[in-house]
Amino acid sequence: MNDKYQVHRMMYEFVKTADDPQMKLGAEWLGSVFRAVDEGLPIVYHSFTMFSEVMVALDLQSICCEGWDIMAMMADPQHPLKSMDVACEAGIPEDLCSFDKALIGSVLRETIPPPTMIVLSASPCQNMMISYQAVSELTGAPLWVSDSPYNLNQEGAIEYWTSQYKGLIGFLEEHSGRKMDYDRLREVLEESNCCVEYWLEGMELMKLKPAPWTGAFGVGTFAGITTFGTPSATAAVKAVRDQIKDRVAKGETAVPEEKARMIFFHLMPSWDQALVYWLSSQGVVMPFMVFDDYRVEPVDTSTPESMIKGMAKRALNTPMGKLGRGAFDEYIEDMLYAVDEWQGDCVVITAHPGCKWVTGGYGLIKRACRERGIPLLIYDIDLADPRMTSADESRAKIGEFLATVIQHKV
Numbered sequence: 520m521n522d523k524y525q526v527h528r529m530m531y532e533f534v535k536t537a538d539d540p541q542m543k544l545g546a547e548w549l550g551s552v553f554r555a556v557d558e559g560l561p562i563v564y565h566s567f568t569m570f571s572e573v574m575v576a577l578d579l580q581s582i583c584c585e586g587w588d589i590m591a592m593m594a595d596p597q598h599p600l601k602s603m604d605v606a607c608e609a610g611i612p613e614d615l616c617s618f619d620k621a622l623i624g625s626v627l628r629e630t631i632p633p634p635t636m637i638v639l640s641a642s643p644c645q646n647m648m649i650s651y652q653a654v655s656e657l658t659g660a661p662l663w664v665s666d667s668p669y670n671l672n673q674e675g676a677i678e679y680w681t682s683q684y685k686g687l688i689g690f691l692e693e694h695s696g697r698k699m700d701y702d703r704l705r706e707v708l709e710e711s712n713c714c715v716e717y718w719l720e721g722m723e724l725m726k727l728k729p730a731p732w733t734g735a736f737g738v739g740t741f742a743g744i745t746t747f748g749t750p751s752a753t754a755a756v757k758a759v760r761d762q763i764k765d766r767v768a769k770g771e772t773a774v775p776e777e778k779a780r781m782i783f784f785h786l787m788p789s790w791d792q793a794l795v796y797w798l799s800s801q802g803v804v805m806p807f808m809v810f811d812d813y814r815v816e817p818v819d820t821s822t823p824e825s826m827i828k829g830m831a832k833r834a835l836n837t838p839m840g841k842l843g844r845g846a847f848d849e850y851i852e853d854m855l856y857a858v859d860e861w862q863g864d865c866v867v868i869t870a871h872p873g874c875k876w877v878t879g880g881y882g883l884i885k886r887a888c889r890e891r892g893i894p895l896l897i898y899d900i901d902l903a904d905p906r907m908t909s910a911d912e913s914r915a916k917i918g919e920f921l922a923t924v925i926q927h928k929v
């Protein structure tokens with residue numbers, strides 16, 4: 520057995536016996552990555568703006584790179600920070616997105632298995648595109664970038680994007696020496712369609728007031744980007760859906776007295792998962808985060824063409840991938856949609872230094888919230904690096920904001 524990736528192997532040992540469905544799924548994913556490493560099998564890097572079904576159907580091990588270091592945080596919170604520092608010492612600019620600095624640093628430190636090939640879609644931001652190019656240069660792995668259309672409603676946009684997805688399959692076939700079996704792809708998509716049904720049902724249940732559950736329904740996202748189309752992903756999403764359904768049946772609520780519902784629209788710091796519990800202790804629930812906003816739909820599995828088109832359309836709706844792709848109107852529309860559907864009392868936007876495309880839209884976000892009377896908090900915090908704003912500072916800002924929200928609700 521390869522003795523590299525000790526932090527992740529430790530994490531794997533830690534979570535493989537966990538009861539929590541998302542942890543279990545994380546263990547399954549890590550376990551399959553280690554099997555591929557130990558057996559010398561090809562590994563495909565992909566961005567979080569792609570689902571994993573094509574790789575599952577081709578029996579290729581995928582690593583969603585943005586998820587890799589996050590998985591290690593529980594075993595060693597310093598692990599991604601060390602990678603970021605190594606990347607900066609090697610000349611990567613400090614203001615690159617910290618998720619991307621961590622990826623480049625992990626490649627340099629050899630704390631992530633090397634890729635055989637790399638695939639991504641050209642969204643949501645330049646940080647990601649330049650970083651994957653850098654990783655391709657550093658490792659010598661060939662790179663495929665699916666070019667995403669700016670305006671989906673424009674004539675020919677979906678056809679163009681579908682052709683990019685066909686190119687993605689061709690690229691994976693060429694560099695793996697494997698051929699797509701469309702009957703196998705159908706099986707994988709029928710599995711992911713089943714997963715999507717549980718996912719959508721879970722998100723519907725989160726609309727209930729008072730909320731039966733807090734922390735939103737992120738397991739769907741995690742399944743989507745790591746293991747979508749496998750029975751384990753479906754089982755994990757179903758297990759969370761079942762827990763929520765069961766709570767609804769028993770009349771159980773996320774907090775004893777729901778004082779406010781927060782829409783964390785851009786995005787919760789990945790290093791502070793305990794924020795959900797802290798908010799609960801304040802009587803505040805989070806029924807929705809943007810990572811739930813996939814607007815996932817089942818894929819028509821009748822023909823190879825319909826399958827590719829369905830996967831392509833689904834991939835365009837990945838969070839951030841969807842909202843960072845075109846005109847900012849869609850961001851505003853989705854934010855207001857989330858407030859309406861999940862009955863939010865307020866919106867929080869984290870001003871992550873990398874997400875400059877959102878910075879440009881702050882004026883539009885503020886105006887939309889002002890017009891609708893929605894309390895809004897935008898505050899500086901790095902989503903992957905606690906050294907910019909600590910958990911205490913973050914909670915102080917959120918706490919002050921929530922005090923006003925709750926006071927004005929009464």
Ligand code: SF4
Nearest residue numbers: 616643644646873874
């Ligand atoms: S959209 Fe923001 S968080 Fe996502 S990769 Fe780009 S800079 Fe990083």
